Amino acid sequence: MSKSLQAIRGMNDILPEQTPLWRYFEGTVARLLDNYGYKQIRMPIVEFTELFKRSIGEVTDIVEKEMYTFEDRNGDSLTLRPEGTAACVRAVLEHGITGGGQVQKLWYIGPMFRHERPQKGRYRQFHQIGLEVFNLDGPDIDAELIIMTWRLWGELGIRDAVKLELNSLGTSESRGRYREALVEYLSAHHDKLDEDSQRRLKTNPLRVLDTKNADTQAVLVDAPKMADYLDDDSRAHFEGLKARLDAVGIPYVLNPKLVRGLDYYSKTVFEWVTDKLGAQGTVCAGGRYDGLVEQMGGKPTAGVGFAMGIERLVLMLETLEQIPEEISRQVDVYLCAFGEEAELAGLALAERVRDQLPNLRLQVNAGAGSFKSQFKKADKSGALYALILGDDEMAQQVVGFKPLRGQGEQQSIAWDALAAHLATCVVQG
Ligand code: ATP
Ligand code: MG
Numbered sequence: 001m002s003k004s005l006q007a008i009r010g011m012n013d014i015l016p017e018q019t020p021l022w023r024y025f026e027g028t029v030a031r032l033l034d035n036y037g038y039k040q041i042r043m044p045i046v047e048f049t050e051l052f053k054r055s056i057g058e059v060t061d062i063v064e065k066e067m068y069t070f071e072d073r074n075g076d077s078l079t080l081r082p083e084g085t086a087a088c089v090r091a092v093l094e095h096g097i098t099g100g101g102q103v104q105k106l107w108y109i110g111p112m113f114r115h116e117r118p119q120k121g122r123y124r125q126f127h128q129i130g131l132e133v134f135n136l137d138g139p140d141i142d143a144e145l146i147i148m149t150w151r152l153w154g155e156l157g158i159r160d161a162v163k164l165e166l167n168s169l170g171t172s173e174s175r176g177r178y179r180e181a182l183v184e185y186l187s188a189h190h191d192k193l194d195e196d197s198q199r200r201l202k203t204n205p206l207r208v209l210d211t212k213n214a215d216t217q218a219v220l221v222d223a224p225k226m227a228d229y230l231d232d233d234s235r236a237h238f239e240g241l242k243a244r245l246d247a248v249g250i251p252y253v254l255n256p257k258l259v260r261g262l263d264y265y266s267k268t269v270f271e272w273v274t275d276k277l278g279a280q281g282t283v284c285a286g287g288r289y290d291g292l293v294e295q296m297g298g299k300p301t302a303g304v305g306f307a308m309g310i311e312r313l314v315l316m317l318e319t320l321e322q323i324p325e326e327i328s329r330q331v332d333v334y335l336c337a338f339g340e341e342a343e344l345a346g347l348a349l350a351e352r353v354r355d356q357l358p359n360l361r362l363q364v365n366a367g368a369g370s371f372k373s374q375f376k377k378a379d380k381s382g383a384l385y386a387l388i389l390g391d392d393e394m395a396q397q398v399v400g401f402k403p404l405r406g407q408g409e410q411q412s413i414a415w416d417a418l419a420a421h422l423a424t425c426v427v428q429g
Contacts, residue, residue, distance in 0.1 A: 047079060170226065330382065
């Protein structure tokens with residue numbers, strides 16, 4: 001195939017054999033969020049470039065080198081969203097739904113775009129489920145976000161394979177004081193830092209903390225510790241969060257080097273990480289951003305949120321073989337009809353059954369075919385039962401009911417009794 005007819009590198013088709021698992025995952029999360037009282041919001045995929053520069057920060061990896069930015073026909077600079085928080089804050093401000101201290105507990109789902117090096121668990125179009133809470137400033141809501149994800153891992157059967165890492169970044173003032181101390185220390189060891197860290201020291205010094213370079217890591221051993229610079233309020237907030245996690249029995253590890261890639265975080269930051277996916281180990285990450293709404297032109301508004309990477313979590317389910325059996329079977333019953341008259345009767349019969357059993361997954365054979373070929377298709381569909389309409393059945397106004405997975409003999413069922421019979425043998429999702 002010529003190059004222009006291929007998908008863009010790092011942007012993937014999700015094929016029909018994969019979508020059942022995606023839908024299972026998305027459905028599980030959506031139900032959980034509904035049950036905890038979160039409401040869905042849907043934002044556009046494209047926003048003004050300025051939005052991301054202002055919220056994410058000019059000197060972050062995302063804004064410096066990962067955004068898909070282009071000029072539209074009006075000459076406006078637009079960007080495919082690299083994350084959801086900025087657009088969500090823009091939306092709540094634009095519609096005034098956080099004004100007067102109104103609490104909003106919101107979630108969203110959809111594609112995000114970053115020009116990164118594609119590899120397992122890292123793509124250029126990827127999908128997130130994200131969540132943002134506005135106007136609640138206590139540790140109780142930080143705890144709720146983590147408790148909710150903990151429940152999700154439990155429901156998905158992957159709880160043993162993830163680990164919670166926690167840190168507090170303090171307020172922007174305490175972080176500022178820490179940043180100064182860190183810069184002073186690192187500047188004194190400038191020559192021992194790797195090139196990237198030398199650059200970050202000037203632009204975004206906290207990011208030096210999560211360097212992968214061993215020499216720089218050695219320098220960091222004796223660096224000032226963020227925990228020693230926390231203000232009282234942040235310290236109390238962090239203690240409050242830990243007490244709640246302890247009360248529910250959620251294990252965590254404190255990671256003083258966890259700073260997150262984006263500029264806007266304050267106080268709580270957390271990541272759920274796994275060692276099952278190789279280098280791309282973070283499956284869900286978030287934190288508090290009490291200064292962001294103001295930074296974007298709103299009134300001071302507390303905010304906290306997280307985002308999880310759907311590709312990485314789907315990969316986890318596959319890797320750990322936590323795929324529920326029922327999601328791979330998509331057909332309950334397959335109807336075969338032989339001859340024109342039977343085909344017409346079959347169509348009408350199928351619609352009557354669907355009226356009575358709206359959740360039944362009933363597939364009607366299309367494209368006619370011999371007895372043998374229709375049977376083969378019925379079997380291949382994964383259906384539990386085949387329904388058969390031939391000359392004999394038509395004459396008697398019955399349908400042949402044939403178990404396909406070895407659960408007994410074929411029987412004849414009267415047309416009027418078919419729905420009731422199916423209701424007894426097919427568990428409907
Ligand atoms: P990483 O450190 O892996 O690059 P990040 O800190 O850039 O992640 P966030 O911006 O916090 O990620 O996004 C939240 C989640 O979205 C991540 O924890 C991850 O699961 C997922 N994610 C981020 N970037 C990608 C990507 N390029 N491809 C697939 N999933 C991603
Ligand atoms: Mg990243």
